[in-house]
Amino acid sequence: MREVVVEADGGSRGNPGPAGYGAVVLDPATGETLAEAAEYIGVATNNVAEYKGLVAGLKAARELFPDALVHVRMDSKLVVEQMSGRWKIKHPDMKPLAAEAGRVFPPGRVRYEWIPRERNKHADRLANEAMDAGRRGLQWEPSASTAALDATAARNAATPPPSGPPGDATAGAARARAALTGTAGGTGTGTATAGGAGTDPGGGLGTGTGAWPAAVSRPTAPDTAPDDGLSAEPDDGLFAAEEAVAAPVASGDFEAEAGATPTAGGTALARTGAAGASAPRQGWSGPDMGAPATFVLLRHGETALTPEKRFSGSGGSDPELSAAGLRQAEAVAEALAARGTVQEIVSSPLARCRQTAGAVAARLGLDVRIEQGLRETDFGAWEGLTFGEVRARYPEDLDAWLASPKAAPTGGGESFATVARRVAATRDRLTAAYAGRTVLLVTHVTPIKTLVRLALGAPPESLFRMELSAASISAVAYYADGNASVRLLNDTSHLR
Numbered sequence: 001m002r003e004v005v006v007e008a009d010g011g012s013r014g015n016p017g018p019a020g021y022g023a024v025v026l027d028p029a030t031g032e033t034l035a036e037a038a039e040y041i042g043v044a045t046n047n048v049a050e051y052k053g054l055v056a057g058l059k060a061a062r063e064l065f066p067d068a069l070v071h072v073r074m075d076s077k078l079v080v081e082q083m084s085g086r087w088k089i090k091h092p093d094m095k096p097l098a099a100e101a102g103r104v105f106p107p108g109r110v111r112y113e114w115i116p117r118e119r120n121k122h123a124d125r126l127a128n129e130a131m132d133a134g135r136r137g138l139q140w141e142p143s144a145s146t147a148a149l150d151a152t153a154a155r156n157a158a159t160p161p162p163s164g165p166p167g168d169a170t171a172g173a174a175r176a177r178a179a180l181t182g183t184a185g186g187t188g189t190g191t192a193t194a195g196g197a198g199t200d201p202g203g204g205l206g207t208g209t210g211a212w213p214a215a216v217s218r219p220t221a222p223d224t225a226p227d228d229g230l231s232a233e234p235d236d237g238l239f240a241a242e243e244a245v246a247a248p249v250a251s252g253d254f255e256a257e258a259g260a261t262p263t264a265g266g267t268a269l270a271r272t273g274a275a276g277a278s279a280p281r282q283g284w285s286g287p288d289m290g291a292p293a294t295f296v297l298l299r300h301g302e303t304a305l306t307p308e309k310r311f312s313g314s315g316g317s318d319p320e321l322s323a324a325g326l327r328q329a330e331a332v333a334e335a336l337a338a339r340g341t342v343q344e345i346v347s348s349p350l351a352r353c354r355q356t357a358g359a360v361a362a363r364l365g366l367d368v369r370i371e372q373g374l375r376e377t378d379f380g381a382w383e384g385l386t387f388g389e390v391r392a393r394y395p396e397d398l399d400a401w402l403a404s405p406k407a408a409p410t411g412g413g414e415s416f417a418t419v420a421r422r423v424a425a426t427r428d429r430l431t432a433a434y435a436g437r438t439v440l441l442v443t444h445v446t447p448i449k450t451l452v453r454l455a456l457g458a459p460p461e462s463l464f465r466m467e468l469s470a471a472s473i474s475a476v477a478y479y480a481d482g483n484a485s486v487r488l489l490n491d492t493s494h495l496r
Helices: 046-064 077-083 095-104 121-135 147-158 169-181 222-227 236-245 323-339 351-364 387-393 395-403 416-433 445-456 460-465
Strands: 003-012 017-026 033-044 069-074 110-114 268-271 293-299 344-347 368-370 438-443 473-478 484-491
Touching (some): 003 033, 033 046, 293 351, 293 416, 293 445, 351 438, 416 460
Antiparallel strands (some): 003 017, 017 033
């Protein structure tokens, strides 16, 4: 039975606002573009546009291969979770669209996977082309689209040629990425027909003297790894924030899901490539990615400000560990020494982290590398204040900060969006540098929560819903294909 990949996206410039969708059907073996669909749909929400993109992509796949097995990939957590049956669909605008999508192929022939936004650029570009065309009062035309070419160039640029000696971990990861992404085929011409439609990432400490649990075992279904452990069934109404400030997991970018630079648009379905060619079956699971980079995330011990719950970031007094904090650092050092699996130590430059890291390093006989990207948020004028004091002095600024990840604290501090971009870039550097190794990252509340949020694909507001104690341990494993597995969160058993 033929397998195809459908990637779909939708967006709204304003929520609701002028909206459009894009969808592409791909050969899973070669990455060849088999069909594209895009349409400007007038005023709608992001989620409605995403659902319409899904419906159009499924219909395009059915027109090509009515008996196909379909692998849908989207960067909308909401659509993926609802269509997979894990979240309820309550919004009246989305119920009929979800039902329509469910009727295109028989049950059991479609599976859904969430992917980061940067892996959904082809469909995103089509959606923006459609919105641009609608703004000019035009229809999207396949002949004017550059989405397929842009997606191919992006994939090629993101896959550097493997290099290095045999056994080099970085070279092996590059080969794995190349095998997964493939290269897109050339775009042919065809007949156009109307188209339808902060917390901790962690790994468990396990039992006995082994490594962090399952640290070297690849999930059997890589496409579902980001969804592990999700059991919530949120009301669609709770995702208003996601529609407005949805955050791609890998990049840390808090901009709207379909807000990239557009080019041209309208309504059409274009076939490109040889639809009748049969590709070899690839199966429903990916290749073994080998040992991941495992980050053991350690929040520093207490300072004098910690028990008073005062804002303490990178723009304040840089306090040292208190007597209690020094005892916590020694306790966690003893626990990690007993475990014996940490191979490298990387620390925030702030004093409280360097002291905590130093205690562990002395026990393990390791050096400490300082990484500026692991520093805490700069809280501006709020540094040293309690939440209540900030509420009394800067009520409007605090409300804005609580409502949007793009809002910065009073006095030129960092927004959570800014911190997320910094932390994501640091994560990417460190996973490349420490592929296959277990690394202790000694850092702060916001960086740890951000790493967990990004690994889980959780919305920005989740930063306010996670508990992270002083000197707590969390862990997350990062695989060569970009998937992450959160293994432990806020473990304080070593402090008891």
